[in-house]
Amino acid sequence: MTSRWGVLVLVMLLGGMHRFSELRRKIGGVSEKMLSQTLQELEADGLVNRKSLPVVPPHVEYRLTPLGREAAEHLEVMVNWIEEKIPQIMSVRRSRSEGEARG
Incomplete structure:
Protein backbone atom coordinates (compact mmCIF):
# COMPACT_ATOMS: atom_id res chain seq x y z
CA MET A 1 0.00 0.00 0.00
CA THR A 2 2.91 2.32 0.53
CA SER A 3 4.03 2.35 -3.09
CA ARG A 4 2.86 5.15 -5.34
CA TRP A 5 1.20 2.55 -7.56
CA GLY A 6 -0.65 1.07 -4.59
CA VAL A 7 -2.01 4.48 -3.64
CA LEU A 8 -3.16 5.15 -7.21
CA VAL A 9 -4.80 1.72 -7.55
CA LEU A 10 -6.69 2.12 -4.29
CA VAL A 11 -7.94 5.59 -5.19
CA MET A 12 -8.90 4.40 -8.70
CA LEU A 13 -10.89 1.49 -7.25
CA LEU A 14 -12.98 3.92 -5.20
CA GLY A 15 -14.90 4.38 -8.45
CA GLY A 16 -15.96 0.73 -8.38
CA MET A 17 -14.89 -2.52 -9.97
CA HIS A 18 -12.16 -2.37 -12.62
CA ARG A 19 -10.56 -4.90 -14.90
CA PHE A 20 -6.78 -5.10 -15.14
CA SER A 21 -6.69 -3.43 -18.56
CA GLU A 22 -8.89 -0.56 -17.33
CA LEU A 23 -6.60 0.07 -14.38
CA ARG A 24 -3.51 0.01 -16.59
CA ARG A 25 -5.08 2.46 -19.04
CA LYS A 26 -6.26 4.87 -16.32
CA ILE A 27 -2.99 4.78 -14.36
CA GLY A 28 -0.51 6.13 -16.85
CA GLY A 29 3.10 4.99 -16.72
CA VAL A 30 2.66 1.72 -14.84
CA SER A 31 4.04 -1.41 -16.49
CA GLU A 32 1.97 -4.56 -16.72
CA LYS A 33 4.41 -6.34 -14.39
CA MET A 34 4.32 -3.57 -11.77
CA LEU A 35 0.53 -3.33 -11.82
CA SER A 36 0.22 -7.09 -11.45
CA GLN A 37 2.66 -7.09 -8.52
CA THR A 38 0.88 -4.14 -6.89
CA LEU A 39 -2.52 -5.82 -7.18
CA GLN A 40 -1.13 -9.05 -5.69
CA GLU A 41 0.32 -7.12 -2.73
CA LEU A 42 -2.94 -5.23 -2.15
CA ASN A 49 -10.60 -8.58 -3.84
CA ARG A 50 -9.74 -10.35 -7.09
CA LYS A 51 -12.51 -12.22 -8.89
CA SER A 52 -11.66 -14.42 -11.85
CA LEU A 53 -14.58 -15.32 -14.10
CA PRO A 54 -14.49 -18.59 -16.08
CA VAL A 55 -14.91 -17.09 -19.55
CA VAL A 56 -12.84 -16.86 -22.70
CA PRO A 57 -10.91 -14.63 -22.89
CA PRO A 58 -10.11 -14.58 -19.15
CA HIS A 59 -11.96 -11.88 -17.23
CA VAL A 60 -10.59 -10.70 -13.87
CA GLU A 61 -12.23 -8.01 -11.77
CA TYR A 62 -10.74 -6.05 -8.88
CA ARG A 63 -12.71 -4.35 -6.09
CA LEU A 64 -11.93 -2.78 -2.76
CA THR A 65 -12.62 -4.70 0.41
CA PRO A 66 -14.21 -2.73 3.28
CA LEU A 67 -10.71 -2.23 4.71
CA GLY A 68 -9.45 -1.14 1.29
CA ARG A 69 -12.31 1.33 0.90
CA GLU A 70 -11.50 2.87 4.28
CA ALA A 71 -7.82 3.20 3.35
CA ALA A 72 -8.63 4.58 -0.11
CA GLU A 73 -10.94 7.25 1.30
CA HIS A 74 -8.12 8.53 3.53
CA LEU A 75 -5.62 8.38 0.67
CA GLU A 76 -7.99 10.25 -1.65
CA VAL A 77 -7.98 13.21 0.76
CA MET A 78 -4.17 13.25 0.67
CA VAL A 79 -4.03 12.89 -3.14
CA ASN A 80 -6.51 15.76 -3.57
CA TRP A 81 -4.46 17.95 -1.20
CA ILE A 82 -1.27 17.24 -3.15
CA GLU A 83 -2.95 18.01 -6.47
CA GLU A 84 -4.26 21.29 -5.06
CA LYS A 85 -0.92 22.32 -3.53
CA ILE A 86 1.47 21.14 -6.26
CA PRO A 87 1.76 24.62 -7.90
CA GLN A 88 2.70 26.13 -4.53
CA ILE A 89 5.16 23.32 -3.79
CA MET A 90 6.80 23.68 -7.21
CA SER A 91 7.04 27.45 -6.78
CA VAL A 92 8.87 27.05 -3.47
CA ARG A 93 11.18 24.47 -5.03
CA ARG A 94 12.01 26.79 -7.96
CA SER A 95 12.67 29.71 -5.60
CA ARG A 96 15.04 27.64 -3.51
CA SER A 97 16.86 26.29 -6.57
CA GLU A 98 17.30 29.81 -7.94
CA GLY A 99 18.55 31.04 -4.57
CA GLU A 100 21.10 28.24 -4.34
CA ALA A 101 22.27 28.91 -7.90
CA ARG A 102 22.91 32.58 -7.05
CA GLY A 103 24.71 31.89 -4.04
Whole structure:
Protein backbone atom coordinates (compact mmCIF):
# COMPACT_ATOMS: atom_id res chain seq x y z
CA MET A 1 0.00 0.00 0.00
CA THR A 2 2.91 2.32 0.53
CA SER A 3 4.03 2.35 -3.09
CA ARG A 4 2.86 5.15 -5.34
CA TRP A 5 1.20 2.55 -7.56
CA GLY A 6 -0.65 1.07 -4.59
CA VAL A 7 -2.01 4.48 -3.64
CA LEU A 8 -3.16 5.15 -7.21
CA VAL A 9 -4.80 1.72 -7.55
CA LEU A 10 -6.69 2.12 -4.29
CA VAL A 11 -7.94 5.59 -5.19
CA MET A 12 -8.90 4.40 -8.70
CA LEU A 13 -10.89 1.49 -7.25
CA LEU A 14 -12.98 3.92 -5.20
CA GLY A 15 -14.90 4.38 -8.45
CA GLY A 16 -15.96 0.73 -8.38
CA MET A 17 -14.89 -2.52 -9.97
CA HIS A 18 -12.16 -2.37 -12.62
CA ARG A 19 -10.56 -4.90 -14.90
CA PHE A 20 -6.78 -5.10 -15.14
CA SER A 21 -6.69 -3.43 -18.56
CA GLU A 22 -8.89 -0.56 -17.33
CA LEU A 23 -6.60 0.07 -14.38
CA ARG A 24 -3.51 0.01 -16.59
CA ARG A 25 -5.08 2.46 -19.04
CA LYS A 26 -6.26 4.87 -16.32
CA ILE A 27 -2.99 4.78 -14.36
CA GLY A 28 -0.51 6.13 -16.85
CA GLY A 29 3.10 4.99 -16.72
CA VAL A 30 2.66 1.72 -14.84
CA SER A 31 4.04 -1.41 -16.49
CA GLU A 32 1.97 -4.56 -16.72
CA LYS A 33 4.41 -6.34 -14.39
CA MET A 34 4.32 -3.57 -11.77
CA LEU A 35 0.53 -3.33 -11.82
CA SER A 36 0.22 -7.09 -11.45
CA GLN A 37 2.66 -7.09 -8.52
CA THR A 38 0.88 -4.14 -6.89
CA LEU A 39 -2.52 -5.82 -7.18
CA GLN A 40 -1.13 -9.05 -5.69
CA GLU A 41 0.32 -7.12 -2.73
CA LEU A 42 -2.94 -5.23 -2.15
CA GLU A 43 -4.85 -8.51 -2.29
CA ALA A 44 -2.41 -10.12 0.18
CA ASP A 45 -2.90 -7.15 2.52
CA GLY A 46 -6.67 -7.63 2.42
CA LEU A 47 -7.34 -4.33 0.65
CA VAL A 48 -8.44 -5.64 -2.76
CA ASN A 49 -10.60 -8.58 -3.84
CA ARG A 50 -9.74 -10.35 -7.09
CA LYS A 51 -12.51 -12.22 -8.89
CA SER A 52 -11.66 -14.42 -11.85
CA LEU A 53 -14.58 -15.32 -14.10
CA PRO A 54 -14.49 -18.59 -16.08
CA VAL A 55 -14.91 -17.09 -19.55
CA VAL A 56 -12.84 -16.86 -22.70
CA PRO A 57 -10.91 -14.63 -22.89
CA PRO A 58 -10.11 -14.58 -19.15
CA HIS A 59 -11.96 -11.88 -17.23
CA VAL A 60 -10.59 -10.70 -13.87
CA GLU A 61 -12.23 -8.01 -11.77
CA TYR A 62 -10.74 -6.05 -8.88
CA ARG A 63 -12.71 -4.35 -6.09
CA LEU A 64 -11.93 -2.78 -2.76
CA THR A 65 -12.62 -4.70 0.41
CA PRO A 66 -14.21 -2.73 3.28
CA LEU A 67 -10.71 -2.23 4.71
CA GLY A 68 -9.45 -1.14 1.29
CA ARG A 69 -12.31 1.33 0.90
CA GLU A 70 -11.50 2.87 4.28
CA ALA A 71 -7.82 3.20 3.35
CA ALA A 72 -8.63 4.58 -0.11
CA GLU A 73 -10.94 7.25 1.30
CA HIS A 74 -8.12 8.53 3.53
CA LEU A 75 -5.62 8.38 0.67
CA GLU A 76 -7.99 10.25 -1.65
CA VAL A 77 -7.98 13.21 0.76
CA MET A 78 -4.17 13.25 0.67
CA VAL A 79 -4.03 12.89 -3.14
CA ASN A 80 -6.51 15.76 -3.57
CA TRP A 81 -4.46 17.95 -1.20
CA ILE A 82 -1.27 17.24 -3.15
CA GLU A 83 -2.95 18.01 -6.47
CA GLU A 84 -4.26 21.29 -5.06
CA LYS A 85 -0.92 22.32 -3.53
CA ILE A 86 1.47 21.14 -6.26
CA PRO A 87 1.76 24.62 -7.90
CA GLN A 88 2.70 26.13 -4.53
CA ILE A 89 5.16 23.32 -3.79
CA MET A 90 6.80 23.68 -7.21
CA SER A 91 7.04 27.45 -6.78
CA VAL A 92 8.87 27.05 -3.47
CA ARG A 93 11.18 24.47 -5.03
CA ARG A 94 12.01 26.79 -7.96
CA SER A 95 12.67 29.71 -5.60
CA ARG A 96 15.04 27.64 -3.51
CA SER A 97 16.86 26.29 -6.57
CA GLU A 98 17.30 29.81 -7.94
CA GLY A 99 18.55 31.04 -4.57
CA GLU A 100 21.10 28.24 -4.34
CA ALA A 101 22.27 28.91 -7.90
CA ARG A 102 22.91 32.58 -7.05
CA GLY A 103 24.71 31.89 -4.04
